[in-house]
Amino acid sequence: xKLWSQYFIPTLKESPADAEIxxxxxxxxxxxxxxxxxxxxxxxPLGLRVMQKLTQVCxxxxxxxxxxxxxxxxxxxxxxxMQGPRWTAAREIMFRADSAxxxxxxxxEPEFVLGPTHEEIITPLVRAEITSYRDLPxxxxxxxxxxxxxxxxxxxxxxxxxxxxMDAYSFDVSxxxxxxxxxxxxxxxxxxxxxxxxxxxxxxADTGVMGGSYSHEFMVPAEVGDDDVxxxxxxxxxxxxxxxxxxxxxxxxxxxxxxxxxxxFATPGVVTIAALEAAPYSVPADKQFKTLVxxxxxxxxxxxxxxxxxxxxxxxxxxxxxxxxxxxxxEIEPVMGAKPGSLGAVRGTIKNPGALAGVFAxxxxxxxxxxxxxxxxxxxxxxxxxxxxxxAVTKFGxxxxxxxxxxxxxSGQPLQVRRGIEVGHIFKLGTKYSEKFGAAYMDDQKQxxxxxxxxxxxxxxxxxxxxxxxxxxxxxxxxxxxxxPFQVLICVLDPQMxxxxxxxxxxxxxxxxxxxxxxxxxxAERPGVKFKDADLVGIPLRLTIGGKGxxxxxxxxxxxxxxxxxxxxxxxxxxxxxxAVAEAQARAHANG
RNA sequence: CGGGGUGUAGCUUAGCCUGGUAGAGCGCCUGCUUUGGGAGCAGGAGGUCGCGAGUUCGAAUCUCGCCGCCCCGACCA
Numbered sequence: 001x002k003l004w005s006q007y008f009i010p011t012l013k014e015s016p017a018d019a020e021i022x023x024x025x026x027x028x029x030x031x032x033x034x035x036x037x038x039x040x041x042x043x044x045p046l047g048l049r050v051m052q053k054l055t056q057v058c059x060x061x062x063x064x065x066x067x068x069x070x071x072x073x074x075x076x077x078x079x080x081x082m083q084g085p086r087w088t089a090a091r092e093i094m095f096r097a098d099s100a101x102x103x104x105x106x107x108x109e110p111e112f113v114l115g116p117t118h119e120e121i122i123t124p125l126v127r128a129e130i131t132s133y134r135d136l137p138x139x140x141x142x143x144x145x146x147x148x149x150x151x152x153x154x155x156x157x158x159x160x161x162x163x164x165x166m167d168a169y170s171f172d173v174s175x176x177x178x179x180x181x182x183x184x185x186x187x188x189x190x191x192x193x194x195x196x197x198x199x200x201x202x203x204x205a206d207t208g209v210m211g212g213s214y215s216h217e218f219m220v221p222a223e224v225g226d227d228d229v230x231x232x233x234x235x236x237x238x239x240x241x242x243x244x245x246x247x248x249x250x251x252x253x254x255x256x257x258x259x260x261x262x263x264x265f266a267t268p269g270v271v272t273i274a275a276l277e278a279a280p281y282s283v284p285a286d287k288q289f290k291t292l293v294x295x296x297x298x299x300x301x302x303x304x305x306x307x308x309x310x311x312x313x314x315x316x317x318x319x320x321x322x323x324x325x326x327x328x329x330x331e332i333e334p335v336m337g338a339k340p341g342s343l344g345a346v347r348g349t350i351k352n353p354g355a356l357a358g359v360f361a362x363x364x365x366x367x368x369x370x371x372x373x374x375x376x377x378x379x380x381x382x383x384x385x386x387x388x389x390x391x392a393v394t395k396f397g398x399x400x401x402x403x404x405x406x407x408x409x410x411s412g413q414p415l416q417v418r419r420g421i422e423v424g425h426i427f428k429l430g431t432k433y434s435e436k437f438g439a440a441y442m443d444d445q446k447q448x449x450x451x452x453x454x455x456x457x458x459x460x461x462x463x464x465x466x467x468x469x470x471x472x473x474x475x476x477x478x479x480x481x482x483x484x485p486f487q488v489l490i491c492v493l494d495p496q497m498x499x500x501x502x503x504x505x506x507x508x509x510x511x512x513x514x515x516x517x518x519x520x521x522x523x524a525e526r527p528g529v530k531f532k533d534a535d536l537v538g539i540p541l542r543l544t545i546g547g548k549g550x551x552x553x554x555x556x557x558x559x560x561x562x563x564x565x566x567x568x569x570x571x572x573x574x575x576x577x578x579x580a581v582a583e584a585q586a587r588a589h590a591n592g
Numbered sequence: 593c594g595g596g597g598u599g600u601a602g603c604u605u606a607g608c609c610u611g612g613u614a615g616a617g618c619g620c621c622u623g624c625u626u627u628g629g630g631a632g633c634a635g636g637a638g639g640u641c642g643c644g645a646g647u648u649c650g651a652a653u654c655u656c657g658c659c660g661c662c663c664c665g666a667c668c669a
Contacts, residue, residue, distance in 0.1 A: 459668090
């Protein structure tokens with residue numbers, strides 16, 4: 001039991017100017033956190049209590065799923081990362097942790113980095129400690145601070161430079177066993193989000209810089225989310241924007257027979273899809289080929305899409321390049337023979353085809369049949385371009401961005417799009433890291449094999465804010481029972497009345513015996529202030545003890561999530577409070 | 593890193609265009625009154641106007657540079 005007057009809950013009437021979204025404003029106004037700098041926050045007592053709640057539920061669910069808790073350093077010798085498979089890609093987001101001196105001691109390359117995640121640390125550990133199939137499977141997790149030098153921290157805790165994450169790493173003897181671990185974690189995640197009262201859904205996701213074979217993201221639907229979820233409610237299909245695909249191109253699509261002769265025509269000044277759509281050319285965007293030049297690991301490659309489609313850059317990750325980026329105009333001309341706007345992938349028109357690492361075409365261009373593309377000659381295009389006959393395609397793939405309304409691959413019904421906050425992510429990694437670090441085990445036939453890995457993350461601090469985003473009203477936060485910093489708030493309107501305070505303490509004890517945590521508002525404030533703060537802070541169950549009520553022999557019982565107020569006779573109050581707590585716990589247990 | 597915005601008391605801000613005493617509300621302190629949905633009156637403390645140059649007799653205000661913060665884009669839990 002805590003007394004508000006002795007505790008520290010600095011609430012604010014007005015929102016700070018730098019908060020835009022509801023959950024960010026409420027985090028500050030309800031006194032949960034304070035900002036130190038961009039993406040850096042101090043957790044005040046109330047914020048810390050919520051964090052501890054989430055952490056504990058997370059720990060319980062991980063352990064229930066068979067994972068084992070460890071604690072790894074946050075300062076990593078950089079050589080672990082240099083030995084790993086993603087140093088080039090990951091180093092930009094890592095803080096370096098050299099001496100804070102004036103640079104005389106500081107080497108050019110970092111000696112230490114702050115850990116953004118821990119694959120590079122856990123894999124060498126397991127390599128050294130586990131060598132027999134008898135010791136597998138193993139799944140290690142920790143709940144700790146992560147450091148990422150985010151280019152743009154956002155929305156309070158939503159994307160911070162320093163944040164709390166649960167990260168877990170599974171090691172298995174085989175692909176099948178690894179899938180089992182993966183599914184166990186997926187179930188544990190679902191249990192975790194259910195218990196803390198967050199509505200999170202699992203969606204198929206891209207593996208990104210993590211590498212590996214497949215993954216799911218856990219998304220909390222919210223308008224302010226950073227990610228688009230593409231889904232169809234009926235079929236159950238759900239994927240994030242980077243991964244989403246559709247049945248736009250039928251599987252059995254027969255390529256049209258070549259039609260017409262390849263023909264060059266002058267298009268002076270035309271360098272955009274839109275300009276070619278306009279008169280006098282009038283070529284619809286879905287009959288144009290869009291040719292993009294990228295640089296992958298230093299070598300240029302082409303991506304061909306329909307003129308009406310957008311490239312989903314993340315999908316280029318499937319091509320196997322370590323890093324890739326759009327080519328500059330200066331890089332393009334020597335390879336292609338023309339400036340951007342007149343490019344094409346027609347055989348024989350590319351100036352220096354030998355320089356290319358490949359020509360990758362989106363499946364959807366097969367829908368074009370007879371189309372138009374750049375001639376690799378400034379001011380000229382080619383018409384009657386046929387995919388199979390004319391284009392120098394190395395490989396077809398899915399590179400386009402899916403749009404709402406396209407047919408779902410599962411049901412053929414239209415796909416929908418909504419925004420979401422990514423609160424968790426699970427990856428089946430395969431042997432990407434175990435191979436790099438030599439994490440192998442010996443089987444019962446004395447054969448050595450690489451371990452099959454998985455890695456799993458939950459953004460605990462981000463989840464905290466996502467809950468607020470999902471559960472608030474005009475007056476403040478509405479905490480789910482299991483996430484609340486306290487479950488019961490006792491508002492004593494006349495704290496100078498000994499009778500009122502005595503009753504408050506008795507009720508607090510009853511609520512505590514029933515398993516709740518109690519905060520008593522004993523401040524010498526007017527009732528209006530206390531009620532406003534109570535709504536703002538959002539503790540699920542509020543008991544009000546006032547001089548007026550006591551004269552009538554009643555106290556009030558009110559749920560934060562409901563409007564109605566129940567008057568309870570003082571004589572029955574202890575029993576009623578205990579029953580209310582028990583009921584809330586049962587409800588929280590049943591549906592989160 | 594590119595684009596846009598912004599910086600005045602602990603918080604929210606006015607003043608800046610058109611240079612001349614830095615103002616309000618909330619919060620805080622003292623007193624009196626009030627006491628069931630962010631009270632009233634009276635008194636008070638609190639400011640290098642983000643930092644640095646420049647223009648000027650004089651700069652919160654005009655000019656230049658830097659920095660912080662916020663929003664949009666790429667990345668992520």
